[in-house]
Amino acid sequence: MSTTASAPGKVYLFGEHAVVYGEPAVPCAIERRASVTVEARADDRLRVSADDLSLDGFTVEYSGSSDERPDVDVPTPLIEAAFGYVDAAVAQARDAADAPDAGFNVEIESDIPLGAGLGSSAAVAVAGIAAATAELGCDLDAREIAERAYQVEYDVQAGQASRADTFCSAMGGAVRVEGDECRTLDTPDLPFVVGYDGTSHDTGELVSGVRKLKDEYDFANDTVAAIGDLVRQGEDALTDGDLAELGRLMNFNHGLLAALGVSGRSLDNMVWAARDGGALGAKLTGAGGGGCIVALDSERGTKTALSLTPDCTRAFRAELAQDGVRVE
Ligand SMILES: Nc1ncnc2c1ncn2[C@@H]1O[C@H](COP(=O)(O)OP(=O)(O)OP(=O)(O)O)[C@@H](O)[C@H]1O
Numbered sequence: 047m048s049t050t051a052s053a054p055g056k057v058y059l060f061g062e063h064a065v066v067y068g069e070p071a072v073p074c075a076i077e078r079r080a081s082v083t084v085e086a087r088a089d090d091r092l093r094v095s096a097d098d099l100s101l102d103g104f105t106v107e108y109s110g111s112s113d114e115r116p117d118v119d120v121p122t123p124l125i126e127a128a129f130g131y132v133d134a135a136v137a138q139a140r141d142a143a144d145a146p147d148a149g150f151n152v153e154i155e156s157d158i159p160l161g162a163g164l165g166s167s168a169a170v171a172v173a174g175i176a177a178a179t180a181e182l183g184c185d186l187d188a189r190e191i192a193e194r195a196y197q198v199e200y201d202v203q204a205g206q207a208s209r210a211d212t213f214c215s216a217m218g219g220a221v222r223v224e225g226d227e228c229r230t231l232d233t234p235d236l237p238f239v240v241g242y243d244g245t246s247h248d249t250g251e252l253v254s255g256v257r258k259l260k261d262e263y264d265f266a267n268d269t270v271a272a273i274g275d276l277v278r279q280g281e282d283a284l285t286d287g288d289l290a291e292l293g294r295l296m297n298f299n300h301g302l303l304a305a306l307g308v309s310g311r312s313l314d315n316m317v318w319a320a321r322d323g324g325a326l327g328a329k330l331t332g333a334g335g336g337g338c339i340v341a342l343d344s345e346r347g348t349k350t351a352l353s354l355t356p357d358c359t360r361a362f363r364a365e366l367a368q369d370g371v372r373v374e
């Protein structure tokens with residue numbers, strides 16, 4: 047027998063990075079999903095196939111319950127970076143089901159680009175925990191899965207993660223996260239357009255960069271606090287369905303993220319292309335450094351402008367995903 051679960055990626059309307067320091071954020075799930083299939087094994091080993099990984103797709107087999115690492119001809123840090131989230135998700139599932147020696151064959155398929163700000167790590171963690179616990183006959187509700195997936199991000203990102211990505215992926219829709227207070231939001235239709243520069247980043251490293259800046263400069267702390275104020279104002283605009291104001295606040299949020307050092311030339315170029323194309327607003331999404339921007343536009347202008355921008359390798363519309371985690 048095997049069990050498959052899937053979970054969506056996300057874009058941030060507002061609040062990434064600042065949310066790590068207790069400010070509120072509003073991420074929104076999008077119709078791009080990671081799907082994890084697990085099959086319980088008779089032994090305690092893990093066999094992981096992840097064709098979408100940038101290591102060119104390969105399969106490794108190793109024991110998850112000892113110090114043994116995969117026997118492949120690739121530097122260990124790369125393997126650990128690549129499999130950290132899967133490893134930690136399986137550890138959470140073993141703990142939840144009280145089955146420390148459970149072994150699995152794991153297969154991951156995803157249409158969320160990796161390390162590009164669309165929450166691929168959270169979606170893999172959420173879907174992985176859901177599939178592995180269901181396979182062990184232990185049914186967790188979406189909030190329990192979210193909390194365990196947060197522990198995965200927290201562990202892999204060396205203690206520097208918020209609950210935002212994982213709660214959003216587990217629950218679907220738009221959500222509001224502030225510290226450990228997490229709730230779903232009713233929103234108007236949000237016409238998201240995503241531009242992707244084809245590059246990837248490491249979220250843990252970008253979060254560390256912001257933390258260093260905060261340690262060094264008081265005004266970096268002020269910038270984080272300003273993002274929190276902006277999010278609170280954005281909530282009123284969301285309640286009023288005021289898309290023009292949401293767009294203005296997204297532009298403001300991008301500027302504040304750039305001040306924290308997490309934008310980059312290609313992200314800025316895509317943000318300006320989106321604005322020139324008629325977007326109500328545009329900002330980077332997720333950890334930044336490269337990857338994706340998100341814009342708000344119900345017309346065709348933004349997507350067309352992005353597709354004509356040399357820095358943009360892909361532009362697509364991203365529908366809000368109503369479904370969070372799903373055991374298929
Ligand atoms: N399809 C996949 N197969 C296996 N592992 C994946 C897959 N997608 C993501 N991952 C894991 O997630 C990591 C990327 O996570 P990271 O947090 O750096 O970026 P992200 O979640 O895509 O972006 P952000 O955190 O900014 O939203 C990959 O290195 C890998 O460990």
Ligand SMILES: C[C@@](O)(CCO)CC(=O)[O-]
Pocket residue numbers: 061062063064065066163165199206207208209210211249253331332333
């Ligand atoms: C940068 C960050 O705020 C969002 C990454 O998608 C990190 C986090 O919340 O864990």
Ligand SMILES: [Mg+2]
Pocket residue numbers: 165166167168211249
């Ligand atoms: Mg991530």
